[in-house]
Amino acid sequence: MLKIALITRRQSGATLIEILVTLLILAFGMLALGSLQAFSVAASSNASNRAVAASLASEFSEMIRANPTAFAAGNYDIAASANNFFTSPGVVELTVGNTCVYPNCTATTLATMELATIRARVRASLRYGAVALSRPGSSTTQADVWVVWAEANSYSDRNVDGGNSDIGSIERTFENCPSVLRTLNPLPRCFYMRVTL
Numbered sequence: 001m002l003k004i005a006l007i008t009r010r011q012s013g014a015t016l017i018e019i020l021v022t023l024l025i026l027a028f029g030m031l032a033l034g035s036l037q038a039f040s041v042a043a044s045s046n047a048s049n050r051a052v053a054a055s056l057a058s059e060f061s062e063m064i065r066a067n068p069t070a071f072a073a074g075n076y077d078i079a080a081s082a083n084n085f086f087t088s089p090g091v092v093e094l095t096v097g098n099t100c101v102y103p104n105c106t107a108t109t110l111a112t113m114e115l116a117t118i119r120a121r122v123r124a125s126l127r128y129g130a131v132a133l134s135r136p137g138s139s140t141t142q143a144d145v146w147v148v149w150a151e152a153n154s155y156s157d158r159n160v161d162g163g164n165s166d167i168g169s170i171e172r173t174f175e176n177c178p179s180v181l182r183t184l185n186p187l188p189r190c191f192y193m194r195v196t197l
Helices: 016-066 068-072 107-125
Strands: 130-134 142-149 189-196
Touching (some): 016 068, 016 107, 016 130, 016 142, 068 107, 107 130
Antiparallel strands (some): 130 142
């Protein structure tokens, strides 16, 4: 009689615990990729807004250079104020009171019209956009120009406990904002330019 011997073999393969550990590692990797994607989109948006701000600041500086009389008189000065930012966008329109039409155009009325124009352009081009200009030491030949805006999804520079501590953001010391705006939460983005006539 023929005996058939049954040989039991151990099956080899992955156990349930090994599969769960693999899925856990894969999930952490996917979360990191998602976070990296969100950061790259925000950085791209910030770079685009910075390019727009640079263009607008350059345009404003050319307005100042073209009208040095009004600049020396302080007609282009716009104080940086926390009240001007993160409010409803509003509309800055050119009206009869702030237009300048030849031959009745003076250096002062031209400055008034150009201020209304640049404010409207900054507000239309950048989220909560605003512009500020100060003259260091009441200089008649130099100006500090800031174009300020808010990023749509910026959360890395918010204070989580009402302003008592930062959450590791370097923006509060790195960003070129006027000192009165560094206390805002979230911190606005700023483009700074020194203009010399």
